[in-house]
Amino acid sequence: xxxxxxxxxxxxxxxxxxxRRLRVRVLEQASLPNALQAGRRVxxxxxxxxxxxxxxxxxxxxxxxxxxxxxxPGHDCVVAxxxxxxxxEDTLNVPDMRVVERDPIRAFWERNWLLPGSYLxxxxxxxxxxxxxxxxxxxCSYIALRLATxxxxxxxxxxxxxxxxxxxxxxxxxxxxxxxxxxxxxRLLLLGLPRYAQQKVRxxxxxxxxxxxxxxxxxxxxxxxxxxxLRSLVRRGGHRFVPFTWRLxxxxxxxxxR
Numbered sequence: 580x581x582x583x584x585x586x587x588x589x590x591x592x593x594x595x596x597x598x599r600r601l602r603v604r605v606l607e608q609a610s611l612p613n614a615l616q617a618g619r620r621v622x623x624x625x626x627x628x629x630x631x632x633x634x635x636x637x638x639x640x641x642x643x644x645x646x647x648x649x650x651x652p653g654h655d656c657v658v659a660x661x662x663x664x665x666x667x668e669d670t671l672n673v674p675d676m677r678v679v680e681r682d683p684i685r686a687f688w689e690r691n692w693l694l695p696g697s698y699l700x701x702x703x704x705x706x707x708x709x710x711x712x713x714x715x716x717x718x719c720s721y722i723a724l725r726l727a728t729x730x731x732x733x734x735x736x737x738x739x740x741x742x743x744x745x746x747x748x749x750x751x752x753x754x755x756x757x758x759x760x761x762x763x764x765x766r767l768l769l770l771g772l773p774r775y776a777q778q779k780v781r782x783x784x785x786x787x788x789x790x791x792x793x794x795x796x797x798x799x800x801x802x803x804x805x806x807x808x809l810r811s812l813v814r815r816g817g818h819r820f821v822p823f824t825w826r827l828x829x830x831x832x833x834x835x836x837r
Contacts (some may be wrong), residue, residue, distance in 0.1 A: 580616045584609025605773065612713040619707045627705075630696040633743050640739030644699035647733050656700040656726055659694055659735040665744045672742070680734040681726040684772065688779050691721035692734070695743040705730060714763035716756045721766060728770050757794055761787035761810075779816065784815040789823065 580595050582605045595603045604617055615629060617798045630636060630694060640659070647657045660676055663670040670696055673679060679686040686692060700709070709729075726732055764784045769775060788811035795804035803829060813815045 580604070581606060581614040583611070583614040583766070604743075609723060611715060611718055612710055614712070615718070616707050616710040619710065620657060625702055626699055627702050628696065628699045630740075634694075634696050635741040635743075637739050637741065639683055639799040641699065643735065643737065643739060648701060649737055651733050654733045656698055657733040657735060658723075658726070659737065659739040660692075660695040660698045661740040661742055663694070664741050667723045669677050669741065671738060676734040676736045680732075683725065684776050687720075687723060688776070691719055691723055693726070694740055695719060696740040698722070698726070700730075702725075702797070704734040712766055712769060714759065714766045716759045717763040717767075721770075721774060723761070724767055724770050724772065724776075728772065748826055753792065758791050761791065781815040785811050785816045785820075788814065788817075789820045792820075792823065796826065800837065804815045 580601050580603045582592055582595070586609070587605075590750065592603070601689065602621060604621065606614055606617060614676055618629065619627060619639045626641075626648070627646070628641065651657075658679075670817050673686075673692050675692055676692070677690045679684060683692070704727075709722070709725055709753060713725075716792060739834055761784050764780050764787060766778045767795060772780065788807050789800050792804045792807035795801075808820070808823060808827060811823075812819045
């Protein structure tokens with residue numbers, strides 16, 4: 580159990596530490612990449628997995644993954660299907676994992692097939708370095724493509740985890756997360772992706788820049804909005820955001836009319 584950062588309940592931490600079934604590590608500085616790596620470093624069992632504090636493992640979720648790897652000694656890790664829970668309704672994340680197994684990297688651009696808590700790895704083959712270079716946002720994208728480019732993978736159709744999409748206060752809804760996405764996608768370009776996948780990443784960076792521009796404009800910070808807008812225009816596919824220029828020029832045009 581990794582207690583990540585100072586926003587924690589002291590009574591809960593004491594209760595966790597008193598539980599002899601758990602090994603608890605407390606990190607003073609909140610960092611998802613550091614938390615995952617810290618947890619991985621203390622693993623001394625044949626397998627490792629992870630689970631966020633707001634998600635749920637389904638019955639037999641771990642044993643089904645272990646059994647899959649026992650039947651496939653040549654594979655390093657397994658990724659199972661899962662449910663995306665939105666406002667209490669569950670939807671299967673991937674309709675057919677066989678499509679993913681045929682070409683994980685190409686299938687990734689249709690839907691990220693790696694939900695938080697959906698994978699299991701062999702400890703002797705997937706070391707702590709799997710999290711090296713992981714950005715503070717888009718962690719599941721990074722882990723999915725890191726595994727797909729460097730390890731031999733199995734995929735399971737049966738769902739084993741529920742991912743709560745709209746947890747209040749989650750990192751993925753924060754301002755910092757939105758503003759860090761462009762840099763996070765830049766990290767993906769370091770993973771040795773095929774050319775078509777690199778193009779996909781660059782297109783997403785363009786969208787990230789536009790999202791940041793839109794966020795700054797909504798805050799009234801027109802200077803930063805212009806800076807991010809210009810970054811989006813010069814990147815791949817940036818032409819589709821040209822109309823946003825008129826929103827930035829709106830106050831100027833209205834002033835001239837007066």
